[in-house]
Amino acid sequence: MQWQRKHLLTIRELSAEEIVAVLDTAASFKEVSSRQIKKVPALRGKTVVNFFLEPSTRTRVSFELAAKRLSADVINISASASSITKGETLKDTAKNIEALNADFIILRHSAPGSAKFLADRLHASIINAGDGSHEHPTQALLDVFTIREKLGRVKGLNVLILGDILFSRVARSNIWALTKLGANVTLVGPSTLVPKEFEEMGVRISYKLDEELEKADVINLLRIQHERQRKAFFPSIGEYTSIFGLTQKRFERTKPDVLIMHPGPMNRGVEIANEVADGTRSVVLEQVTNGLATRMAVLYLTNNAQVGLKAPEVPAAKEVAQT
Ligand code: CP
Numbered sequence: 001m002q003w004q005r006k007h008l009l010t011i012r013e014l015s016a017e018e019i020v021a022v023l024d025t026a027a028s029f030k031e032v033s034s035r036q037i038k039k040v041p042a043l044r045g046k047t048v049v050n051f052f053l054e055p056s057t058r059t060r061v062s063f064e065l066a067a068k069r070l071s072a073d074v075i076n077i078s079a080s081a082s083s084i085t086k087g088e089t090l091k092d093t094a095k096n097i098e099a100l101n102a103d104f105i106i107l108r109h110s111a112p113g114s115a116k117f118l119a120d121r122l123h124a125s126i127i128n129a130g131d132g133s134h135e136h137p138t139q140a141l142l143d144v145f146t147i148r149e150k151l152g153r154v155k156g157l158n159v160l161i162l163g164d165i166l167f168s169r170v171a172r173s174n175i176w177a178l179t180k181l182g183a184n185v186t187l188v189g190p191s192t193l194v195p196k197e198f199e200e201m202g203v204r205i206s207y208k209l210d211e212e213l214e215k216a217d218v219i220n221l222l223r224i225q226h227e228r229q230r231k232a233f234f235p236s237i238g239e240y241t242s243i244f245g246l247t248q249k250r251f252e253r254t255k256p257d258v259l260i261m262h263p264g265p266m267n268r269g270v271e272i273a274n275e276v277a278d279g280t281r282s283v284v285l286e287q288v289t290n291g292l293a294t295r296m297a298v299l300y301l302t303n304n305a306q307v308g309l310k311a312p313e314v315p316a317a318k319e320v321a322q323t
Contacts (some may be wrong), residue, residue: 001288003301007119007126010135011176019177019276023295032069032291039291042300043072048104049097052129053079053090055106058264058288059129060139063106066295070303075102091115091121103306104299104315107131113114125302140173142294144181146287147218150259155182158215162244163222165272166193166233170263173221175201187214189244192233193224209244213253220261221246241270248275259283275305284310 003021011019032040047207048067052060058074067074072236077097079085094105104126106127107115112134119126132134148154159178165187173199178185185203187194194205206212224233224240240245246260251273260272260282270276277284 004305004316005114006302006305007128008137008298008302009115009119009126009128011137011140011173011180012135014137014176014180015315016182017179019141019144019180021060022141022294022297022301023148026141026145026293027149027234029292030290030298032296033289037108039069039071041071043067043070043103043303046070046072046103046303048072048074048106048299050074050076050093051097051126052077052106052108052130053083053084054108054110054130058291059108059136061085062291063138063295063299065130065233066292066299067104070295070299072104081177090117094118094122098124100169104195104302114305125306127298127302130169133169133172135173135176136169136263137173138291138295138298140177141168141298142287142309143170143174143261143263144177144218144290145294146261146283146290147183147259149290150283150286151217151257154178157183157217159183159218159220160186160212161222162188162209162219162238162246163265164224165189165198165222165223166235168222172201175203175217175222177248179203185218186212190234192205205294208267210253213250214255216258217255218259218261220263221244221266223265223267223271234309237270238275245271246275246276247271250279251276254281254323257281261287263287 007272050063065072102124104125106129108129110132112132114131115126115128128137134233144154161171175185179202186206187198187203187204188209191207262284277310
């Protein structure tokens with residue numbers, strides 16, 4: 001299939017075919033990172049601006065590395081180092097970045113809809129790197145890439161997403177991606193953080209982790225998003241851990257080939273025990289590695305759409321290398 005999107009704003013708007021196109025392209029780019037010279041010229045002459053107005057380690061660094069591996073010029077702008085601190089609006093700052101001929105703006109912002117806001121006003125390609133509690137599309141793409149790579153498929157798998165769903169952009173993007181690819185998704189957490197409205201997205205909800213452990217093929221853990229919560233959603237951290245924490249004892253009841261995932265940053269000893277986070281079924285660091293190939297694929301495909309080229313259906317590693 002042809003990828004024709006200039007922007008990547010949400011997973012919600014993607015078809016299953018478009019998601020698979022990103023995963024297949026990412027698989028080709030993963031091979032590039034294992035070479036001695038880890039660069040291809042696909043974005044030579046292009047400028048990518050990493051515009052991060054919320055903290056980030058994984059997403060910011062992997063977008064920078066992805067753009068560099070594709071031979072783009074990269075500029076990083078953070079909230080504290082930009083004129084936003086002097087009162088400049090998001091739109092004015094972004095317009096000024098675009099006036100310097102930026103081809104891509106990778107935006108992380110606390111406001112839901114901020115990526116769409118820029119996409120509607122700028123000529124550059126906008127990639128949503130997390131907009132408040134709304135969506136984090138490239139996180140979901142790297143997560144389903146990791147599941148498909150490790151378990152060979154996504155369709156029919158029982159995926160448990162555990163934790164603070166209400167405030168999680170990772171949860172929303174994952175729910176869209178997983179359900180579009182045919183996984184059975186169950187959300188688990190305190191009722192205050194997993195409202196029944198989520199059932200409208202085609203998922204099951206459970207408030208009893210201990211009844212769900214044996215069924216799960218994948219457990220994706222989310223941290224409590226204290227920065228987005230304005231009131232207490234559960235009595236104490238200790239209580240949360242005792243009911244919803246993935247302790248070693250609970251882990252021992254899961255399937256032998258279960259995948260333990262976490263988008264990071266992890267709160268060790270709260271939602272996940274050290275032994276589980278560092279255990280043999282944890283793919284937390286592989287998710288980070290796959291984030292690089294996935295973000296290379298997103299930049300590559302959106303660049304092709306931006307310049308009006310037809311993206312190849314599934315570029316073989318050799319073809320990507322020769323681009
Ligand atoms: N998973 C994720 O978005 O991590 P960062 O906040 O470090 O980018």
